[in-house]
Every structure is written in structure tokens, then in C-alpha cells.
Amino acid sequence: AVAFHDAPHDGQAHPRTLSDMQIGLESRRSVIIGNGPSIKDHDHIDMLRDHMDKTKEPLLVLASDSVLKQCLDHKLIPSAIGVLDASPIVATFFAGIPELDKPIILSAFAHKTVVYLAQALQCPIYWFMPSVEENGTYFSVDEALNIMTSHKQMPNGIWVGDSGGNVGCLLMRIAGMFPTITDICLVGIDCGYPAGMPYEDTVY
Secondary structure, eight states: OOOTTTSOOTTOSSOOBGGGOOOOTTOSEEEEEOOOTHHHHSOHHHHHHHHHHHHOOOOEEEEEGGGHHHHHHTTOOOSEEEEOOOOGGGGGGTTTOOOOOOOEEEETTOOHHHHHHHHHTTOOEEEEEEEOOOTTOSSOHHHHHHHHTOBTTBTTOOEEEEOTTSHHHHHHHHHHHSTTOOEEEEESOOSSOOTTOOGGGSOO
């Protein structure tokens, strides 16, 4: 992986962290799009695109990395894309896309090929440090990681938060950070695969 403070930062004085992101400030509703099996069984992406085209509602659409190409194939451009896994397989979710120029919410553990593809697509990167906070304890893991990632170019450190274990859960938490968001809709967030599905038939 490429440490976030060692990677180029699009000419910025310091790397952008998630708390710097200024999208969706006019949105009241957010849609989280995952790559669960239901996304292939229904026309939810087309329905969402048609709704946005018809109503011009400024939805905050956050898509997982693995569903990005499906969204683009259906002419739906997410507001931002989330990346959590450190696997190099994630790079295949961006390979072959001619242009994007949308924010990518990127784990500090992301594989270097993903970082380079994001930069080639001219996508502003917003870094975060995934964590699993232990509620009710005196010692805060998130606060400790925040302190450890601070330096002179980023005195407040990188944004640290409980990722929930998958991109969909991460994006739900991020949507809840926006003060104007009152409703969150889930599309393709199936929390698992159907019983009996072979591992080789899943995304990974």
C-alpha cells in the first residue's frame, strides 16, 4: 500500500482527508449503492437515474467501488466512490474507465495501483483510516489513530472511523456525517450472498 502522506496530492498543500470533502451540502437524501446480487435482479440503477433526470433532485449518491462500472454503463454518475479493501483486485473496478473526475473516498490501506488509477482519472482523493471502535472503553482507538497520523502538513490527522467491515457500511456512516441528510436509501446492499452461491461467482 502507499502511505497517504507519501502519495502525490494533486497539487494540494496537504493530502485531503474525509473531513475536507465538500460534496452533497445541498442534499437532503442520500443513496448508497452496493454490488449485492439484487442489483442484477432489479432495475434499481435505471430507476434511480430516471428519478434524478426527471426531478433534478440533488441526491448524494455514494457508490461502492465494485458497482462503479455498472453505474457508469447505466449513465448514472455517483457523487463519490468508496474504496475500503487493500486488495489489488480493486484496481480492476477502475481499469478501462476513460474518465471520471469524481471524488474517491480512499482507505489509507488502499493498494498503490488503485491510487495511481484514481490519479490518472483526475479524481480528487479523500483519505480515511478504517477502524473498529470499541464503544464504552476509556481508551479511544480512533482518537489514537487520529493523533498518530497527524503531521505538520495535516495537524488534525487523517479522518478515522469505524468502517463496519465493508464499503456499504462505510458509505452509510459517511452519509450520516452530512448535516443536511435526513434520509438514506440502500440499493444493492444485501449484507450477504444467496445460500449456495459458489465463492468464485462472487465479486472476489
